[in-house]
Amino acid sequence: MNKWIKKDLQHIWHPYTQMKDCQKFAPILISKAKGVKLYDHKNKFYYDTISSWWCNVHGHGHPKIKEAIKKQLNSLEHVLFAGFTHKPAIALADKIISLTPKNLTKVFFSDNGSTAVEVALKMSFQYWRNNGKKKKTKFVSLDRGYHGDTVGAMSVSGVDLFNKGFSALFFPSYKVPSPYCYRCPIGQKKENCNTECINSLEKLLKEKGHEICAIILEPLVMAAGGMIIYPKTYLKKAAALAKKYDVHLILDEVATGFGRTGKMFAAEHVGVKPDFMCLSKGITSGYLPLGLTLTTEKIYRAFYADYTKKKTFYHGHTYTANPLACSAAVASLEIFKEEKTLSRIGKIIPLLHKELMKMHALPFVGDVRTIGMVGAIELVKDKKKKTPFSFQERIGMQIYRQGLKRNILLRPLGNIVYLFLPLAIKENELVSILSRCHKVIEKIKPWDAD
Numbered sequence: 001m002n003k004w005i006k007k008d009l010q011h012i013w014h015p016y017t018q019m020k021d022c023q024k025f026a027p028i029l030i031s032k033a034k035g036v037k038l039y040d041h042k043n044k045f046y047y048d049t050i051s052s053w054w055c056n057v058h059g060h061g062h063p064k065i066k067e068a069i070k071k072q073l074n075s076l077e078h079v080l081f082a083g084f085t086h087k088p089a090i091a092l093a094d095k096i097i098s099l100t101p102k103n104l105t106k107v108f109f110s111d112n113g114s115t116a117v118e119v120a121l122k123m124s125f126q127y128w129r130n131n132g133k134k135k136k137t138k139f140v141s142l143d144r145g146y147h148g149d150t151v152g153a154m155s156v157s158g159v160d161l162f163n164k165g166f167s168a169l170f171f172p173s174y175k176v177p178s179p180y181c182y183r184c185p186i187g188q189k190k191e192n193c194n195t196e197c198i199n200s201l202e203k204l205l206k207e208k209g210h211e212i213c214a215i216i217l218e219p220l221v222m223a224a225g226g227m228i229i230y231p232k233t234y235l236k237k238a239a240a241l242a243k244k245y246d247v248h249l250i251l252d253e254v255a256t257g258f259g260r261t262g263k264m265f266a267a268e269h270v271g272v273k274p275d276f277m278c279l280s281k282g283i284t285s286g287y288l289p290l291g292l293t294l295t296t297e298k299i300y301r302a303f304y305a306d307y308t309k310k311k312t313f314y315h316g317h318t319y320t321a322n323p324l325a326c327s328a329a330v331a332s333l334e335i336f337k338e339e340k341t342l343s344r345i346g347k348i349i350p351l352l353h354k355e356l357m358k359m360h361a362l363p364f365v366g367d368v369r370t371i372g373m374v375g376a377i378e379l380v381k382d383k384k385k386k387t388p389f390s391f392q393e394r395i396g397m398q399i400y401r402q403g404l405k406r407n408i409l410l411r412p413l414g415n416i417v418y419l420f421l422p423l424a425i426k427e428n429e430l431v432s433i434l435s436r437c438h439k440v441i442e443k444i445k446p447w448d449a450d
């Protein structure tokens with residue numbers, strides 16, 4: 001075994017990993033990456049079809065982002081962000097405000113997706129306090145939503161496998177059924193659907209709106225919950241209900257932001273104006289950690305007062321608005337413009353969707369869902385009954401292993417195989433990925449399929 005891998009196994013505890021599995025399947029030592037390919041220490045390549053956990057946008061090793069980071073490093077690597085500021089953060093705030101819904105005018109920096117969410121939750125909570133509405137203490141979220149791994153973010157998440165074991169730590173929050181069309185929570189048929197599943201949200205807001213601070217949603221794609229892609233009408237109606245019942249709308253665009261759904265932000269598909277927008281992952285194109293929470297003038301004003309009035313927002317992280325990360329983010333946004341990234345992917349998205357839909361015909365493929373550069377394939381044991389593979393069958397692990405053999409990094413979420421592609425992908429690379437993916441799924445051998 002390579003000596004670095006040996007050392008890894010000796011000292012490192014990897015995230016979302018049962019370390020016992022690593023005795024049999026050691027982590028792959030990645031030495032370099034270029035475009036949409038990762039290369040291991042033996043120079044074997046793997047297509048990074050999940051954008052290195054949904055953050056890479058313009059491909060690995062983009063010269064413009066590398067240059068921007070190097071240039072910034074020559075003048076300032078980091079400085080505290082209270083009482084001090086710097087040009088990369090100012091330039092980024094200015095750019096991001098010009099790209100997001102018009103009602104969002106203020107930017108609060110942090111350093112990852114979970115903290116971007118924590119900031120939104122805490123700001124919403126304190127907003128109501130600062131305005132004397134002390135009964136508003138709770139949040140609403142979707143029962144399959146995912147917003148991060150910190151305790152606050154987990155409190156409004158619902159991916160049982162990740163969260164349930166910690167539930168005793170959570171603050172109380174309301175959950176409503178997810179608009180999971182393949183497994184419709186109200187048993188509705190697609191042809192007759194009028195997003196009636198939203199009714200449970202309306203009922204809750206009607207009864208409990210007075211004690212609710214905000215509703216938090218991943219717009220259009222519930223990513224970690226299984227790449228559940230839901231109807232635009234649901235998002236539109238949820239936004240209208242938030243307004244009607246005087247609760248904030250927090251849009252968690254940590255995964256969906258920066259072109260992943262075909263538009264810069266998923267909110268644009270519907271034209272919703274959230275009270276908070278959380279951004280991270282793709283913001284630096286996956287080069288450095290950074291989180292942003294955007295909010296409105298109205299919310300900002302509720303905190304703006306004489307210091308002694310105790311309305312200050314007491315929250316901050318050491319690496320808030322790191323200048324290197326901000327420079328990478330500014331460069332990434334410039335690339336969107338210079339390389340016409342969104343119109344370029346607009347041309348290959350139909351191919352991606354068309355080819356993925358063909359996988360419906362494969363055994364064990366129950367559902368195929370797509371939006372922008374995201375595609376998900378839900379595997380089932382029985383197509384008619386939609387019976388999922390059991391946890392014990394570890395179908396995801398089989399897909400992962402088979403994918404690696406075919407130079408493709410697939411990391412299913414349980415039974416859901418998905419592509420979450422870097423926007424830098426070229427058509428020939430996409431064709432190659434789809435063909436490899438098809439072969440992997442075609443060859444599934446369930447350990448226990450009846």
Ligand SMILES: Cc1ncc(COP(=O)(O)O)c(C=O)c1O
Nearest residue numbers: 112113114146147148223254255
């Ligand atoms: C929608 C969403 N929100 C928040 C997070 C948490 O981001 P991070 O892992 O950077 O803390 C994630 C991570 O996958 C996410 O998908």
